[in-house]
Amino acid sequence: MATAGHIIEGRWKQLKGEAKRTWGKLTDDDLDRSAGNRDKLVGSLQERYGWEKADAQSKFDAWVDSVSADTREPAETKK
Numbered sequence: 607m608a609t610a611g612h613i614i615e616g617r618w619k620q621l622k623g624e625a626k627r628t629w630g631k632l633t634d635d636d637l638d639r640s641a642g643n644r645d646k647l648v649g650s651l652q653e654r655y656g657w658e659k660a661d662a663q664s665k666f667d668a669w670v671d672s673v674s675a676d677t678r679e680p681a682e683t684k685k
Contacts, residue, residue: 614670618642621673631655644670661679 614621621636623645631654640646644666651662 614673615642624673625669629654651656 618641625637626632626634626681627652632650633654636647636650636654640650648662648666650661651657651666652659655662657665
């Protein structure tokens with residue numbers, strides 16, 4: 607998931623609003639401090655939602671997959 611994590615960090619200004627909509631308990635300070643860093647965001651999710659680390663990581667990774675799917679180039683069609 608390292609590659610997707612780098613995508614998130616690189617596009618964080620664009621994706622920060624989506625993260626806020628997904629996890630409303632995260633403060634603007636939480637989101638700014640993380641700057642899209644997976645470990646920092648997972649830590650904030652654990653703190654705000656009381657989730658275990660593995661659960662927070664799983665939910666974060668699912669979110670990354672969902673926002674990454676929205677940014678992928680369409681597959682080339684074979685003729």
